[in-house]
Amino acid sequence: MIISGDWAILPGVKTLEHGAVHMNGSRIAEVGTKDALVAKYPEAILRHHPHCVIMPGLVNAHTHLALTALHGVVPLTGEFDSWIDHITRAVLALDGNDFAASAASGATDCLLNGVTLVGDIVYGAESPAAAGDIGLGGVFFWEVLGITPAELPDTLARIEFPATPADQCPSRTRCGLSPHAPYSSGPDLLRAMKRTATDLGVDFVIHAAESPAEMQLLASGDGPFAAKAKRLAHGFQAPGAGAIRYLDSLGVLDDAVVVHCVHLLPGEAHLLADKARGVVLCPRSNALLGNGRAPVRALLDAEVKLALGTDSAASNDDLNLFAEARALQALEPRLTTARLIRMMTEDGADVLGLGEHFGRLAPGYNADIIAVEVGDTGHPLEALLALGDPARIRMVVSGGVARALGGMPTFSTIPIRNAAAQVTSKAARAVRD
Ligand SMILES: [Zn+2]
Structure with missing residues (x-):
């Protein structure tokens, strides 16, 4: 799969316009422009995120x-x-x-x-x-x-x-x-x-x-x-x-x-x-x-x-x-x-001692990639920091698997939230009593 955005953030926080990542299983195989990766891997599924920065998780x-x-x-x-x-x-x-x-x-x-x-x-x-x-x-x-x-x-x-x-x-x-x-x-x-x-x-x-x-x-x-x-x-x-x-x-x-x-x-x-x-x-x-x-x-x-x-x-x-x-x-x-x-x-x-495996969009790294919507901008880093918010996170991939798409989790959070709410009540009682 190829994941692309209007911009990609590469190691050293360098920005690449029309940047993209080619994922192979749980790892990043290659990073480049969308056009270059699509030409090189014509069979790969392309998931493009318009108006988004793609960056490491x-x-x-x-x-x-x-x-x-x-x-x-x-x-x-x-x-x-x-x-x-x-x-x-x-x-x-x-x-x-x-x-x-x-x-x-x-x-x-x-x-x-x-x-x-x-x-x-x-x-x-x-x-x-x-x-x-x-x-x-x-x-x-x-x-x-x-x-x-x-x-x-x-x-x-x-x-x-x-x-x-x-x-x-x-x-x-x-x-x-x-x-x-x-x-x-x-x-x-x-x-x-x-x-x-x-x-x-x-x-x-x-x-x-x-x-x-x-x-x-x-x-x-x-x-x-x-x-x-x-x-x-x-x-x-x-x-x-x-x-x-x-x-x-x-x-x-x-x-x-x-x-x-x-x-x-x-x-x-x-x-x-x-x-x-x-x-x-x-x-x-x-x-x-x-x-x-x-x-x-x-x-x-x-x-x-x-x-x-x-x-x-x-x-x-x-x-x-x-x-x-x-x-x-x-x-x-x-x-x-x-x-x-x-x-x-x-x-x-x-x-955290994991800099050789996480935190960078680079070949061999874990395919931990997010897409953040920043609108139409020529200043992706500034827009990212100013606007970054869960509501603007359009995709979260970790270990090559999509965990959130279109701003929604790909798994049911209801049982998770219900169980946590019970813990909140129990903790609140303990603090009160
Ligand atoms: Zn602490």
Whole structure:
């Protein structure tokens, strides 16, 4: 099959007028102009999308799909400390079936938003299973917190972290590990998680430098997170440093994916550039939780590899990555449209360690392709960023299979949404009671 549009976005965010992709099964075989590919493959079915940009499936590099049904359950009043306590109460009331229903709804949202690859935080195998079922790819990071290193092997077994992750994750997914955050995992657990990730050859992600409360805790040991850290982060002592320098002092920053980085102290952006694999920015979640604005200019100046994430639907309006990109551009006008689109595609895939398979329209890559309606324009990148929205996504193909056509999913979402609605009610009861 040949998929074409008025424009195609090629690696490096280069635009090709009348660009097209020739798909062979689940892979991209060739990229070129529509006329050239039609002439070369006259037998191939042609699916042309007029007034559309065709581009790689988007990469939402930080999600919590299993929390999707918690959208709206805890009001976003800008008080992070109280929000996290309420969300924790809701999460503790849910079981594996609830997480599965919630994750299926989140995976559906992702596809309908043009996202075909995620970096997702999970509590068990539900999210990768849901994603695998409907064709969403990703790296799924099993989250652990509040335990001692001695409890780690049993905990990983209990939450069904695959013993041989490379073999046991479904084909479009990879498994990783996350110790949540410096205030919920003690220094020895952070080190043990990093060591385990390295030994198993899986990716490692951590939330860090997210809130003023976290910074206060690290600086002086007190503030709103002091009681939480005492209960959860066994062995924690305030390092009197920023979060990034603290993680580096523990030896866990190397090749890590670091999420948020809203509050950086001098020198920490360069430390991230030197050691971490990349940083995922979540500007709308940061704003809605009252956590502040990431120092995008300092991150750009330090040449940190940047990706973009929505964070969970519980701390955002939706899982619309275009809206996330517009929010980030509003924070830092120096961020070019091309750079933002790179963050949403190839840089996102690179930060997740999947840049050789996802995030680019190039031969051999997964056939993850979306068509976004931009009208009649000579400036496709600008139009894409300004107009990008689920209502304009005319086609979503992942792994060579159409998941949405003409703006409609190709599978029934009714049972998925109904199951998620029940989880929402259950979570709302838990928060209320
Ligand atoms: Zn998060």
